[in-house]
Amino acid sequence: MPESVSAAGSADTVWSARLHELWRAAQDIDDVAQMSRYVYGLMLAEPGVVAVAGTRWNGRALTYVRSAVPGQPTRTTVAPPSGGAVAGPGRVSPPPGGAGTAGSSLTVCTHDLTVSGEDFDPERAVLAGAGAGYAVECRFGLGGSDWAAFSVGVADRAAADPGLVLRLSQLSEVLVASNQRIVEYRAHERRQTEDAFLAEASLQMDSSLDVQETLGRVARLAVPAVAEGCVVHLFQPDGALVPVASAHVAAEAQPWLSRVSGDDPWFAEFLRLALEKRESVVQECGAFTEGPFGPRAEGFGGRVRALSVSPLSARGKALGTLTFIYHRRSDEVAGLRVLDDLARRAALAIDTTTAYEQRRRHVEQLQHHLLPGALPDWPGLELGAAYQVADSSLEVGGDFYDAVVRADGGLALFVGDVCGRGAEAAALTGLARHTLRTLLEDGTAPAPALKRLNATLAAQSATRFVTALVAVLTHDGDGCLMEVASAGHPRPLVQRADGGTEDVAVGGMLLGVVPEIVAEPVAVRLGPGDTVVMFTDGLTEARSEEGVMFEGLLPDAVRRCGPSSGDMAERLIAMASDFRTTGDDDIAVLVAHVKGTR
Template identity: 30%
Template sequence: MNEAIPLRLLADVTEALKAGRSWEGSLQRLAELLVERLADWCVIDLLDEQGGARRVVVAQKHSGLTMGESSRLLPPWPPDSAAPLAQALRRGTAVLIPAVPAPEQATDPLERAQWELLARLGADTAIAAPLAVGGHPIGVIIVARAEGSRPFTEAQVPLIESMAHQGALVVDNARLYDQQHEIAAYLQRSLLPDSLPAVPPLRLVARYTPALTHAEVGGDWYDAIVLADGTVAFTVGDVVGHDVRATARMSQLRHMLRALLLDRPGPPDDALRRLDQALENLHEPTTTATLILGVAHPPTSAAPSLTWANAGHPPPLLIPAHGEPRFLTGGHGVPIGVDIGVPQEAAARTSHNGGSMFLLYTDGLIERRGEDLSTGMERLRRAAARLHRLAPDRLLDELVERVAPAGDDDVALLALCHAAGSLG
């Protein structure tokens, strides 16, 4: 086995661990590199919150992951266990196993399990190195060489220790990222309405999916309220930015719009003009948002209708009970917070028909890098045409699953439906 590769191996491992994989994928790639360049086998075990250990990777030079060994919960061990994992954790440094003993020499369940594994792998020598961050152990990496390969010696111990240190940083950063992403998603969801009003036969259905590619919260939102005259005002919007500031501004805009609608119900274009003016008066020059505000009159009213105003947002999609889905134009204006002097078009209007759906969404549903937005819109329209017979809840779930990119951006959807279908 070529021993003149440590520097190249270190460089390759560093690049592989920076490649943006999940922590599982990063550890798998680390194990693959070690068995390609330095060892015949590589085993990686991680500690759980209860102090136990679970095997997450077993890689072999010629056959990759060994089925039946990964995701295995390891036996407990006493403080003085001679098992390679226990030795590495206890000492806090890499440990050379110059000769793998027979399993019969083991004195505890973990030691026996580890000697049995190494014997089954045909290992002759091994090195166990702790995965630790800031002095806190999170697991152990074990590399082994089989009989017939050049035995491991103390000369390889510092290199394996360095590999383990880099692997530990990847796992620790990934776990921290997961925690931050979970908190961010919880914060975002907590600022959205707990429930949506129902004015039979009208029904509102919504979905929110946070982005998977960053830990920051975003500015996508949906909302709906019933006004004093019985009309239903509903909106979907997107504040520019992906950080806590964008989320705070989203919450501010959502509640300002609610207050304006409750104070003085009227056409949605008028409400958007007043919202823009309120931001101007509050000196919020850096708040920019796109949104659609719709107002639906109950079908029992004298003149049942749906009106909407669009402040720079992707157009609503009408999914009729019969016929092809189509995007609705009209009611256009510039995004909120851009230029209060630019006039907003009068609200657009359509009449109610049972059995169809009026869908609002944020651009995270249709936007993909390097692709024209019209391509994403057409993808949404075709998916809606295929799925239009599904129940509203299922339809929205399927649209998110089939149309949205792979978690590149937040996605918010809000559909105004009829109890027997929807409107159109």
């Protein structure tokens, strides 16, 4: 075998081994620039190579120059932020096959450094200064507008043989593949981070059903994670776009942001134009010649580098806009995927809480109409009542109470409870209350009134049962006579003037279950200072963490409230609420206190 062939084979073997080591090293780096100490050393070991240079570009602007010559440390010159060198017409991101794409096709060029006029700066000066007469350059894309060039300088054209070109291409392919892995890994990490943020944002926004709290969270959760400032605008019934929440990483900037978002006509027009595009819009502020943002603005606005506006829409409704204000670099601005996704989640949270708030108001209005607007005045008696909605399901409860002066001058009191919640319960509540009110107002006694109500419910084929307690009071000397009848309802309590308490032993059958019921009335005399307490089972069935019911504590609670109706109803409900850890039934309490001689 000729000696030259043997030497060439040995060189190829060494090169293959070194290239393999380079592939292994490429698996452990997190920036392709870290490969320079490997690839520069490999190329400097090639026969005839007198210098190596590498450049990194962002579009046509130079990022840095790195060079090496045998026996000397690698030198790196970073281009100034203002721009540094700019690539000429001949120096562009890799041409055919994927300009600007990570892993795009390699482009190999040969340069005669002895001939001026060819655009090959800044490598020309670096390589020629080291004694190179010719150069072989390989360009490749790194993703987006980022690209790089790797060049070797040789003393004469003969050294720039096909073998050198091949090896330079192979090294460049390793760099491209390594960078492709890094780009994909970073994109995966960034997407994981973004998805984690979006998931946490949903949890934060969905954790409250209060409109103002939700709006505040939408503004605050993205500052400074997404941007330095955030403003939420919502459409009002008249079509106006009004700011409803804002946040800024700098507390002293908050007044400025609130003023700009609410009063600046330029900003209002910017939002209008952005909304017309119906998707997230990112706008750098460097080119703004007017308005409250960008280099020409004063104060905090002059620091703003970019704005993004995302439309808020949910369930086919346009709700408003989500605006982010960035002081950070443009390459740190969130991508459109994140902005669109965050706006979609925010819009759903806002629409849900708004709908909840509207429904809550409707339920409150309906519940209000199912209860008396005011209790009547009746000589010698003081009345008090309270009602608490304990359930958060936005369904109308079935508890009710009322007091009515009868045609014969007596006073009728009643409380009741319809099983369950919702529209059907509300309908039966209204039916039961108004039926009892009409019957008692016309002079019907408690037991017959309950039987008549049962017949009415039976005629309606009601699927829910009803409990009720009726008491009719008439004057008797300096006190009152009370006739009580019950239909499956908790017994009332009587607190005597001396502080003792007793329940009224009255019972009866549930309403709406069987065609006819038995209701036996009980008579009780109330003297001056006595108080009668009527309530629904939500009061007695409130349970502690140990499972103890409030029913056993009720007599003592009544005693602690004192011998007067006053605020007893509210205080009893408050005591039960403080005691309760389980149970979500509504509570109605009606209290009548005998003041004494009329």
